[in-house]
């Protein structure tokens with residue numbers, strides 16, 4: 001296993017449309033996925049898409065930590081999931097705005113509008129199809145990761161660059177933190193931004 005280099009915003013590989021996986025039994029595929037898992041663990045992220053490690057193929061790995069899932073009370077922790085050829089369908093027109101970060105955009109975070117309730121499906125290494133519903137942070141994480149397969153980074157989804165900044169600064173700036181969650185800075189509830 002090896003830790004792979006992560007492509008950063010500005011590299012053209014991050015803006016390609018990735019190719020679907022057709023040969024699920026290719027041994028190189030499982031090696032790549034093992035390396036992606038090791039790279040994700042090393043980087044301390046929650047999701048990684050193959051183009052982020054310079055492989056323009058439709059592969060995403062992600063998990064939802066229990067502590068993140070508690071934030072929105074709409075999603076639960078999700079074990080590490082390996083998705084080949086994932087597809088997303090929104091189940092409602094409802095959207096929400098919240099902060100995102102990305103291993104390919106290090107040190108920054110920005111507020112992005114995403115669908116609140118989705119259904120997504122994918123193939124596993126055995127060629128079997130799986131399907132899940134997701135809400136809240138879980139839905140956000142899947143949308144963020146799958147965007148990588150279509151050459152999109154979260155800043156390309158942003159509509160308000162006031163809600164963008166260095167992670168350490170934003171974390172100290174409570175009015176901005178609230179704004180990025182679509183909440184009024186008047187809201188005086190520290191629980192909201194923990």
Ligand code: NI
Nearest residue numbers: 101102103104
């Ligand atoms: Ni990302």
